[in-house]
Amino acid sequence: MDGKYAVPAFLDVKSRDGNLNLVLCVVSSAVAGIGIGLFGCLLSAADHIRRRNGGLHTVRSRFFSWIGMIGSVVFGLASLVGLVFGSVSLATVVRAGSTLPANAIFSQMFGLRPLVRDDVLGTLVTISGIISFTIFQGWSEYQHDQSEFLARMFAPGSIVWMSILFILQALSSCWLYFHRSTKRDSREYAAAARCRAVAATLICSCSSAFMDLAAKGWSSSSKVSESGGGVSFGLASPTFWTALSLNVVFLILMRWSTIYGCRRCDVLMFVPLNTTANIILSVASGMICLSEYKSVKSWPGLWTAGLSMLCGIFMLVTGPAETMAGAGMSCNSWIESPDPAKSQSRPETQTRRTLSPADLSPATSPASSHDRVIPRERSVVEQSEEDLRSKASALGFVYLNRIHRRAARARSEIEGCLAENLSDRRETAGTGSAPTEPQP
Incomplete structure (x- = not known):
């Protein structure tokens, strides 16, 4: 009244419109990012099913593929909706910051890869960075x-x-x-x-x-x-x-x-x-x-929030990919890490690496020969794992199949050599034990 009291923010029409548009910008950008992550995982699941079926689509993979393509296009266009209600910087940060956590969560739901520690930490760091960025950026004239x-x-x-x-x-x-x-x-x-x-x-x-x-x-x-x-x-x-x-x-x-x-x-x-x-x-x-720098409330806070969000994004991208590449993309694989510390921490690694004379015998059953690792195979596997780490590709299953083929060839060559050596020893033993005629 008479200029003594200011109008409350929640009664100010301009303020209400600004707050509403802020909510619409954040929500629409977040929904678009989550939708992009969801349908991207659907496309990955369809491709995974197709590869397991010998390169041919099944009814389920074809359905996932069509739904993934349509959803990716729709939510890709919907990502522009946040730009109508808010600033470019806010819409970009929220959209990118919500896509990668959604990708990690939906990858776990569709069984594409396990949810690792970097996913959880990266998601928390990214979300906190987005919230801090939204607070420190401020809110001024965002529409022109x-x-x-x-x-x-x-x-x-x-x-x-x-x-x-x-x-x-x-x-x-x-x-x-x-x-x-x-x-x-x-x-x-x-x-x-x-x-x-x-x-x-x-x-x-x-x-x-x-x-x-x-x-x-x-x-x-x-x-x-x-x-x-x-x-x-x-x-x-x-x-x-x-x-x-x-x-x-x-x-x-x-x-x-x-x-x-x-x-x-x-x-x-x-x-x-x-x-x-x-x-x-x-x-x-x-x-x-667009002069959006004029609305920034705190530049140190904005830089800190941006760095925090980028660190979370790096954790979401590089951590799970390196984990899958190092693990060979398969939990049931007989290939183990050559690190002695990791071998001692896992009992099954010790049993697979422990060799006995009976394991080198050609009479061993095929089931047991599939689980053991002989020295020649181990060298081939270690060399292949080094090549895999140097390439550092998230598509590690391609190299895993190549490793299996090399190891199978090495196993067959070694078993053939062992069989020849065993047959030569038997022939030598049979010749040496033959009875000799008495001397006159």
């Missing part, structure tokens, strides 16, 4: 009409930043074009492999940043302003159709670069690098091009 959007996009700082992104994307595309290969080559030099992963990451990250800015462009054309606006004005505006077309183009380019990176690059290098670069470039684009 068409005139405000165009004025911010054609500012000198925005032009310089978008030029840098475009140059990085063009250079990365040229590098991939001049260093293209028909398939992933394991003999590729480590430096070239890293450059390939960085190039694919830059194409995907720059496309993601341009896509988010384009989404803010067509959504700004539908915002009511003093000069008019609304849905009819948005559909009749050239800015709306230009931004929508660019959004679709960069969305396709981002999906292609993601698939390229997963197929042609080391996934343990590409996935963490790609996730981190997507978050950093998209947040930087919102801060620079």
Whole structure:
């Protein structure tokens, strides 16, 4: 009254609209990230069932495949809804931070891999980082009409930043074009492999940043302003159709670069690098091009929350993948770690590595010969495991099958040599024990 008392926040119409849009931005981005993780796991489960069936789809795998493709497309487009209600930085952080924990949880539900300690810790760290980021970022003018959007996009700082992104994307595309290969080559030099992963990451990250800015462009054309606006004005505006077309183009380019990176690059290098670069470039684009830095309440808190979230993402990506690669992607495999400390901590490893003269006999039953590990096999397995760790691929089951084939060939060769040696000894023993005729 008379200016002595301020209007409470919950009675302020502008504040209520801002809080509602904040909730809608966070919820829609989180639901989109969870849906992307869910249907991505459905696609992985369909591929897993197909490979176990000899490369042929079953009714269940085909159903999972179709549902996964449709759901991935729907929730991939739904991830842009959060950009309509909130800022680019907040929508990007919530969307990326909810996808990986959902991927870890649904992978456990579908039996794709076990839930390890890094999944739980990474999920907790990522969620706490998202909450802290939301608190420290603040909440100011997050929606812009068409005139405000165009004025911010054609500012000198925005032009310089978008030029840098475009140059990085063009250079990365040229590098991939001049260093293209028909398939992933394991003999590729480590430096070239890293450059390939960085190039694919830059194409995907720059496309993601341009896509988010384009989404803010067509959504700004539908915002009511003093000069008019609304849905009819948005559909009749050239800015709306230009931004929508660019959004679709960069969305396709981002999906292609993601698939390229997963197929042609080391996934343990590409996935963490790609996730981190997507978050950093998209947040930087919102801060620079749309002046979202003005709403930040605490820069030290924002940096700390961002680093905490990135650490959680690294735990969610690298920890389970390295665990699966080191374990050979199979709990029932007879291949064990060559580390003596791990061998002593597991009794079954000691029984498998303990050899006796009876184990080298060719009369041993096939069932027992399948469980034992003879010295020649052990050397082959250890060498294969070292190759597996050097490649550090999340698709370790491919290399596991290769190890099984090599070990089977080594086992057959050793058993053949043992059989020949045993037969020679028997012939020698029979010749030496033959009765001799008495001398006259």
